[in-house]
Amino acid sequence: MNEAPPKPLKAPDIDRVIRYHIQTKHHFNRYARSLGYLDWSSQPDPFRRFEGAPLIALPLLAPDESPRSPVYDALFRYGSVDSQPVSIRSLSRFLELSLALSAWKKSGASEWALRSNPSSGNLHPTEGYLVLPQSEGLDLQSGLYHYAPKEHGLEWRAAIPDEELARLMSPFPSGAFLFGLSSIHWREAWKYGERAFRYCNHDVGHALGAARVAAATLGWKMALLEGMEQRTVARLLGVDRSSDFVSAEQEHPDCLAVIWPDDASHDAGADVNPQEIPLLLDTSIVDALAAMTWQGKANRLSSEHGVHWQAIDEVATASRKQQADKRILPLTVRFDRDAATGDRYAPSSSASSAAQIIRQRRSAVSFDGQTSVTAATFFRILRRTVPGVEYKQAARPVPWDVWPYDPALHLMIFVHRVEGLVPGLYLLVRDPAKLPFIQESLSQELIWKRPLICPEDLLFYQLWEGDVRYVAAQVSCRQSIAADSAFSLGMLAEFDSRLQAEGAWFYPRLFWEAGLLGQILYLEAEAAGVRGTGIGCFFDDAVHALVGIEGITFQSLYHFTIGGAVEDRRLLTLPAYFHLNRQ
Numbered sequence: 001m002n003e004a005p006p007k008p009l010k011a012p013d014i015d016r017v018i019r020y021h022i023q024t025k026h027h028f029n030r031y032a033r034s035l036g037y038l039d040w041s042s043q044p045d046p047f048r049r050f051e052g053a054p055l056i057a058l059p060l061l062a063p064d065e066s067p068r069s070p071v072y073d074a075l076f077r078y079g080s081v082d083s084q085p086v087s088i089r090s091l092s093r094f095l096e097l098s099l100a101l102s103a104w105k106k107s108g109a110s111e112w113a114l115r116s117n118p119s120s121g122n123l124h125p126t127e128g129y130l131v132l133p134q135s136e137g138l139d140l141q142s143g144l145y146h147y148a149p150k151e152h153g154l155e156w157r158a159a160i161p162d163e164e165l166a167r168l169m170s171p172f173p174s175g176a177f178l179f180g181l182s183s184i185h186w187r188e189a190w191k192y193g194e195r196a197f198r199y200c201n202h203d204v205g206h207a208l209g210a211a212r213v214a215a216a217t218l219g220w221k222m223a224l225l226e227g228m229e230q231r232t233v234a235r236l237l238g239v240d241r242s243s244d245f246v247s248a249e250q251e252h253p254d255c256l257a258v259i260w261p262d263d264a265s266h267d268a269g270a271d272v273n274p275q276e277i278p279l280l281l282d283t284s285i286v287d288a289l290a291a292m293t294w295q296g297k298a299n300r301l302s303s304e305h306g307v308h309w310q311a312i313d314e315v316a317t318a319s320r321k322q323q324a325d326k327r328i329l330p331l332t333v334r335f336d337r338d339a340a341t342g343d344r345y346a347p348s349s350s351a352s353s354a355a356q357i358i359r360q361r362r363s364a365v366s367f368d369g370q371t372s373v374t375a376a377t378f379f380r381i382l383r384r385t386v387p388g389v390e391y392k393q394a395a396r397p398v399p400w401d402v403w404p405y406d407p408a409l410h411l412m413i414f415v416h417r418v419e420g421l422v423p424g425l426y427l428l429v430r431d432p433a434k435l436p437f438i439q440e441s442l443s444q445e446l447i448w449k450r451p452l453i454c455p456e457d458l459l460f461y462q463l464w465e466g467d468v469r470y471v472a473a474q475v476s477c478r479q480s481i482a483a484d485s486a487f488s489l490g491m492l493a494e495f496d497s498r499l500q501a502e503g504a505w506f507y508p509r510l511f512w513e514a515g516l517l518g519q520i521l522y523l524e525a526e527a528a529g530v531r532g533t534g535i536g537c538f539f540d541d542a543v544h545a546l547v548g549i550e551g552i553t554f555q556s557l558y559h560f561t562i563g564g565a566v567e568d569r570r571l572l573t574l575p576a577y578f579h580l581n582r583q
C-alpha cells in the first residue's frame, strides 16, 4: 500500500533525541530545566473541547448493566471473554474503562478529576479519538470523533463518507474501528518543563495499555498500526489542521490502533481464522479524507503561556516516524487462534471483575512501610510484565499482544518486603536473548544469583544483597514511596542499540513500552490487594551508577513502586460523573 523504497536512517535525528535525553536528566544537584514553580495564571485546562462540534452523550452505565465485565483473570486467558458487538453501549464501556473520569477528589475549595488512565502530575496530556464506520447496531454517523472525558461524550469532528470509510476499513475484520491518541505537550510542559516530552510518552503508553485492557473486557482485539508514518496519523485525526487550532495548543499525533470484536472466540464456524491484520492504512484514502467537512475549533487551554520549551518541539520533530522508518516492521500481524497460548499464568487470588480493578486503580501517595507481599504474588506480578517472546505477537498475553516490538526494557527491582526473598537489588530480564548483552553491559561485580524460590520460567537474578530502601528513595528524587513499599523498580531500556538499529522514532516507543509496563503493574497491584504508583522523577545517572551503567547502553526510563498504601483521609472522593447531575 503506497510503500516507498526505504531510505537510510537519519543519524542527526538520532543524535537529537539522545541530546534531548541527556539534557533532560535529573541530577542530585540539578533538576532538568523547568520553570521551577507553578505559574497558576497559565495553568492549562485539563479538558480539550472542539467548540462547534456536535457532542453525542454516551450512556453512563452502572457497573452491573450490560455489557458486564468478566473477572480480571479472564482477560489473560485467550478467547475466554465473549465478544460484544460494537454499539453505543459497548463503546461507552470501552471509553469508561480506558480514558474516562474515574472519580473526583476534593480538598477544601479545590476539586480535581482522576481518570481510568493515570498521568504524570495528573495533567493528562493524552487526547483520544475514534474513527467509526457505519455498522449494524451502532446508531452513529460515520466519521471521526474526539472523546470528551468530562462529558463522557463524543465530539463529531468530521463526517466521512460511508463508501470512503468502508474502503479504508476493508482490510480489517467486520465491526472494526480505529482508536487514535495525540498529546498536548504544553499540558505537561507547564509543570515539568523540558522533561515533559518523556512524561507525555509515558502517558501514551499508559493510555494504550488502558485501551488494550478495556477492549479485552469486551472480548475485542487490538493492533497498533505501527506501519504508518506520523503524517498520516496527524491527517486522519485532524491534528494537522492549523485552521482548527488557530489560537489553541497543538496536538502531537502519536498513534493509531485498530480494534475489532473477536468473533472467533464464540463463532467457531466463522471464516476469520487466521486473521491477517495489516498494520497500516491506505494513505491515499486518508489523504482524500482531509477534504471532508470538519466541525469545531479546538479550545485554548491557557490564556497565556510563559516559557516555550523549544527542546520539546525539536525532539518531537526529530522522533516523528517517516516513510523511511517503516522498513523494520512486519506490515501485518497474524491473529491465529491455533497459536494461542491459553493461560500460561497462575491465576491471581482476586475474584474481582476487570472493571472493578480498573475503576479502583489509584496511585498511592504514601506507603505504610510495613506491608509485605508473598513470593507467589511478587512473581505473578512480574510474569504479567513478560510478553513471552517465544510466542508470536498475537498470541502474547494482554497487553503485549498489541506491542509489535521485542521487549527493550528490563526491570531493576529494589526488593524491600517480599516474603522469602532477602532484601536487595534484583533484575528481571524480559527477553532471554538479551541476557548476555545485559550481563556484559552492567558492572562485573554484580552477583547474578538466581533465588531458589524463583519460578523456572523467569529470568530473575539477585544483583546485590542488602537494605536498599534508602538508596531507592534517594535515586527517586528522594521520594519515600520508593522505600516504604514492598518493592520498587526502575525500567532499564536498551537505549543506544535500539535507537541506532531502528531510528529516532523509536525514542517515544521506549517510553510507550514503559507506560504499558506501568499500566499492567498498576492493575496487578490492585488485583493483589496492594497499590502502585508510577515514578517519573528520578536521578537518572544515580540510578545507572547502582549497576555500573556508563554511557547510554542502558538508560532507566521510568520507575514504579508497589506496596500497602496509606489513604489520605483528608481528601473527599466523589463519583466520576456526579457533576453531570449537579449542572
Ligand SMILES: Cc1cc2nc3c(=O)[nH]c(=O)nc-3n(C[C@H](O)[C@H](O)[C@H](O)COP(=O)(O)O)c2cc1C
Pocket: 114, 115, 117, 118, 119, 120, 121, 122, 199, 202, 203, 206, 361, 362, 363, 364, 365, 479, 481, 533, 534, 535, 536, 537
Ligand atoms: C508517567 C507517570 C509518572 C509519575 N510520577 C510520579 C512521581 O514521580 N511521584 C508520584 O508521587 N506520583 C507519580 N505519578 C502518579 C501520578 O501523580 C498520578 O497518576 C496522578 O496524580 C493521577 O492519579 P491516579 O493515578 O490515582 O489516577 C506518576 C504517574 C505517571 C503516569
